[in-house]
Amino acid sequence: MxxxxxxxxxxxxxxxxxxxxxxxxxxxxxxxxxxxxxxxxxxxxxxxxxxxxxxxxxxxxxxxxxxxxxxxxTGDLGKSYTYGVPVAGLIADRLVVTLPLAVMAVLLSIVIAIPLGVISASRRNGAFDYTAGVFSQLFIALPGFWVALILILVFSISLDWFPAGGFPGWDRGILNGLRALLLPAIALALPQAGVLTRVTRSSVLEVINEDFVRTARAKGVSRRVALWRHAVRNALVPIVTILGLQFTFLIAGAILIENVFNLPGLGRLAYQALNQRDIIVMQDVVLFFAGLVIIMNFLVDMTYLLLDPRMRGRGQ
Structure with a gap:
């Protein structure tokens, strides 16, 4: 090990x-x-x-x-030619917006997709399964920025429940900050939830008829316990893989959403650096994105070892 x-x-x-x-x-x-x-x-x-x-x-x-x-x-990323300040400070300032946004989107994706995928697998070819399939295909097909515009039209302009854009800063209160990030998080989460629902359903279907699940049922374990404790637990490896990829995508792929909602995040910084031809900032931001993807993949690999002891024995 x-x-x-x-x-x-x-x-x-x-x-x-x-x-x-x-x-x-x-x-x-x-x-x-x-x-x-x-x-x-x-x-x-x-x-x-x-x-x-x-x-x-x-x-x-x-x-x-x-x-x-x-x-x-040593932490010295140079100085931005456009802003005249250290790039490390720019990234840190923008990360306090992008990181909570990505975490919220991942949590929303999990809350939506895992139950949908598991229940769909347990009720294969039923009405719920078909409904969940329509949901997943719909949000996989819809572009995230289009979902963001619809959310703004409905919940910001029509109902006036949430701000249409901007970020007040965490010093204005955590609730105000979370309220400003909720619609962007939903816009990011729905397409990812569509993908995760399909992966969860397929993964659970692969193990739901395995011998250990049938043995648990034969020993008197209820159908619900056998599903969630045994089938879902052994179906987690591909689900964790998708979650790791989604988190890095949400960090690096939030450029459009942050621009739609005018959020001062890392994606918007990359977009501005590209427009302003600030190569120093672009170089460091791309390295940060790439490093984050590589580190997340490493953490996913380590999670495999915890979830599946067989991988430790094979030395993979």
Missing amino acids: PALILRRCGSLLLTLAAVSALIFLVMNVLPGDPAAIMLGTSASPETLDALRRELGLDQPVVLRYLQWLLDVA
């Missing part, structure tokens, strides 16, 4: 190194002058030269990459 964890940690570090090299390559080595991209074609040669020296573009590529890795490892 410890050796397996060490191998996974080594794989994590190698993957992070490979991803960082790819990001640096795309941002700094491919054709095009980063300084000219940031300042535009109308900038004077003297201004371009000054920015190149400030960004270290006059140094060899390998040295620039190693210096960037060292800075990232």
Whole structure:
């Protein structure tokens, strides 16, 4: 077990190194002058030269990459050319919006999808199963930003229950902050709940007729207990996989939703950096997103070892 964890940690570090090299390559080595991209074609040669020296573009590529890795490892992500402040502070400020939004969306997705998927599997080909299937297909097909617009029209403009956009800040009260994030979280959660419902149903169907479930029923365990305690527990591995992927998607894929609701989150920061051609911010935000995906996959792998002891024995 410890050796397996060490191998996974080594794989994590190698993957992070490979991803960082790819990001640096795309941002700094491919054709095009980063300084000219940031300042535009109308900038004077003297201004371009000054920015190149400030960004270290006059140094060899390998040295620039190693210096960037060292800075990232020590928490120094550089300074935004557009905002004139450290990028680490920008990411931290935006993460306090995006992270709660993603957590709320995942929790809503779980609350909606797990019961729907489990009950659908237990009532296969029944009316409830068909209804849940329609729900999952509907929200998988609908774009998240379109769901967001419908929620704004109904609950903000027509009913005036929730704000249509903006974020008051957590210093205005936790309830006010959660209220501002509820509609965006629902818009993010519904498409993910559609996917998770289908995965949960399929996973439970695979184990619901296994020998251990029938044995539990033969020993007098009720149908409900056998379903939730035995079948669902042994169907968790693919469900956990999807949840890990969904969380990283909700962090990195919230760009459209945050722009629809005008939320000052990490996705909106990436969008603004792209529009403003702030390569330093783009480079660090993309690395953060990529690192988050890799770390979440690592945590999912570790969760497998807890859920399925057979994987420890195989050393996978």
